Amino acid sequence: MNLFKPLSWLLASAALFTSLHAVETKKPNVLFIAIDDQNDWIGTLGGHPMAKTPNIDRLAAQGTVFLNAHCNAPLCNPSRTSLMLGLRPTTTGVYGLAPWFRTLPKWKDRVALPQHFANNGYMTAATGKIYHGGAGALKKGGKGKAAAQDGPPEFQVVGAFGGVGSKPPHKLIPPTPMGDHPLMDWGVWPPDNDDSSKGDYQVASWTVDQIKKAPKDKPFFIAAGFFLPHVPCYATQKWFDLYPDDDSVLPKITEHDRSDTPRFSWYLHWELPEPRLKWLKENNQWRNLVRSYLACTSFVDAQVGRLTQALEESGQADNTIVVLWGDHGWHLGEKEITGKNTLWDRGTKVPLIFSGPGVHAGGRTKQPAELLDIYPTLIDLCGLPQRDDLEGLSLIPQLKDPNAKRERPAVTSHNQGNHGVRSVKWRYIHYADDTEELYDMEKDPEEWENLAGKPEYAEVIAEHKKWLPKIDVPPAPNSASRVLTYDKKTDEAIWEGKTVHRSDPIPQ
Ligand SMILES: [Ca+2]
Ligand SMILES: [Ca+2]
Secondary structure (H helix, E strand, O other), X not given: OOOHHHHHHHHHHHHHHHHHHHHHHHOOEEEEEEEXXXXXXXXXXXXXXXXXOHHHHHHHHHOEEEOOEEOOOXXXXXXXXXXXXXXXXXXXXXXXXXXXXXXXXXXXXXXXXHHHHHOOOOEEEEEEOOEOOEOOOEOXXXXXXXXXXXXXXXXXXXXXXXXXXXOXXXXXXXXXXXXXXXXXXXXXXXXXXXXXXXXXHHHHHHHHHHHHOOOOOOOEEEEEEEOOOOOOEEEOHHHHOOOOOOHHHOOOOOOOHHHHOOOHHHXXXXXXXXXXXXXXXXXXXXXHHHHHHHHHHHHHHHHHHHHHHHHHHOOOHHHEEEEEEEOOOOEEOHHHEEEOOOOOHHHHEOOEEEEOOOOOOOEEEOXXXXXXXXXXXXXXXXXXXXXXXXXXXXXXXXXXXXXXXXXXXXXXXXXXXXXXXXXOOEEEEEOOOOOEEEEEOOOOOOOOOOOOOOHHHHHHHHHHHOOOOOOOOOOOOOOEOOOEEEEOOOOEEEEOOEXXXXXXXXXX
């Protein structure tokens, strides 16, 4: 009897089994961390010199940070829809806080990012604000606010909605203009210094639990969506204590900054609950808002730290891709406003950090990146089947080599016809009425001097204009909230259903 043959067969089978097994166990987990309304006031990003975010900074040092990353829409619902579907807002027509894309016949069956993972053997779980208005796209019978959003079962396990958490009985600040919206509030809350009543604390606790009890036989995709520093910016005293109670915390601004920006730039945030700088100054609220926003950012940073610590403790850190992102920026007095809905860096620039297997440690890249790049990038990092229906670019070249050139700039759109194009050196903005802005971001990072109209920059403008979206559809059916339309023939602009005339005073 020849013993050699069966033995070699056995060895070959064992090798095959081992390699198959290795392929299986090699598929990394994904921890997907979203932070709502978080601009670049993150320590490692340098957007505010005093911002204290040691946990996010550590994550960035372990991985690669994109210093020039931008949202595809400067508003929650359209930004998140774009990221999760891998499609530009100008392709879906989702520009406002409504509609929910699953209500649109054209997109209701679209395979969203976590669903692609669920379809490829991943356990998917979510808590907090991932989609606008809920963890999103749940099976019927899901829990909480998100349950109303019926759709394909992209998240198999769903945790707490999170949100604001403990709220004071009355607003902490004076009534704000344009409707005294209940969300327009900030300050120290709760007064007992206990963070556990905050929605984001609960989101972190639930996520820690999921990481620790994740199934061992399959990889996980766990999404945690933090609500702060979205308004109301409530934080406990200890987070305020990280920032001086004086005007050194205020961002750099220049007076009359809007004197050289087109009137149409105001139409993008025409009448909103977010107060203007004028109101903040008159009501002695500017410093309070800035400190509150920074305090909330530091609090959220601590929650991020709880997640990364849980990964370490669970022994899964080496086999987990962490991606951390913010859905759009936020103004705190720059360009005379607060809030979002702008096409400047303060409105479009977001944190975007990857760490884990396949990611260069300590990488810092100034190459442009867009949030809709996350979908194809995660597919590549996790070795999932490719899709040919995504509009983003994989960031793998920059995750391997921070100096690798990206073939195109980042484009942000706010309603049909209004686009910001951000390259390494320039920001170009084109509004629906054909007015324009151009900034030299190396010489003028605050975007104070609009260079559009100066003949010597015609070539730079032409170069950036090439990247305006080729597809630029009108708002999808049932679009609402922060929707702007413009008819070039009649010069008629309509903001939230009301005509804005050229002579109307800018609402304050
Ligand atoms: Ca948001
Ligand atoms: Ca200016």
